[in-house]
Amino acid sequence: MKNWARANKGFLLFLMLFGVFRTAVADWNPIPSSSMHPNLLEGDVVFVNRLAYNVKVPLTDIVISQTGEPQRGDIVTFSSPRNGTRLIKRVIALPGDRVEMRNEQLIINGKPAGYGIASEAVENIKGVGNLTAVRVDESLGDRSHAIQFLPQIQARRNFDPIVVPPxxxxxxxxNRDNSEDSRFIGLVPRALLIGRAERVLASADITGNWMPRTERFGMSLYPKQ
Structure with a gap:
């Protein structure tokens, strides 16, 4: 074993440096579920900038220094405060914000979010079948993004006002009616943030024919407003 290690020390050093790079600088994250429809699809692989908010000790949640502030509308990977599972969701409310939801509409600091003209799409739910999804553009301040609702299923569409702690x-x-997010797992401490998802690196239709979706390769997750 020692002889093998000596003979392959260059390769082992590469693996070690690669592991440090992935856990401290940049990473990629496969999308396994439909919780971010219509913007992220199952089979997308997104590039994650791990230095967007924090510098951490590799393989830990120990923050060495802060490099930037999460912004409302950022798509973020983080460890679930409930069980440590890696999740990807959108930042909706920042420290100090007063936020509530009334019949799907967000109200942040007393100002209702804006919603564009609705359109319909087909959403397939495993074990249920095809449902009609309602898609709209949601505006939070000067940023907007597409979201969707599934009126036919039971979901948490209301919550009382809360002030997000520091x-x-x-x-x-x-995908508001099919997402396990802060309505269920609670608010997310900054130390659990992993990084900011920037763009789709590659994509394949893993729920269908597994063909590459080349039109999504390199797609930015933040279209120009």
């Missing part, structure tokens, strides 16, 4: 964030999925 150092914590509210995360919601874009």
């Amino acid at each position: 150092g914590q964030y509210m995360m919601l999925g874009d």
Whole structure:
């Protein structure tokens, strides 16, 4: 074993440096579920900038220094405060924000979010079948993004006003009626943020024919407003 290690020390050093790079600088994250429809699809692989908010000790949640502030509308990977599972959701409310939801409409600091003209799409729910999804553009301040609702299923469409404590964030999925997010797992401490998802690196239709979706390769997750 020692002889093998000596003979392959260059390769082992590469693996070690690669592991440090992935856990401290940049990473990629496969999308396994529909919770971010219509913006992220199952089979997308997104590039994650791990230095967007924090510098951490590799393989830990120990923050060495802060490099930037999460912004409302950012798509973020983080460890679930409930069980440590890696999740990807959108930042909806920042520390100090007063946020509530009334019949799907967000109200942040007393100002209702804006919603565009609705359109319809087909959403397939495993074990249920095809449902009609209602898609709209949601505006939070000067940023907007597409979201969707599934009126036919039971979902948490209301919550009372809360003030987000210092150092914590509210995360919601874009597929509002089919997402396990801060409505269920609670607010997310900054130390659990992993990084900011920037763009789709590659994509394949893993729920269908597994063909590459080349039109999504390199797609930015933040279209120009």
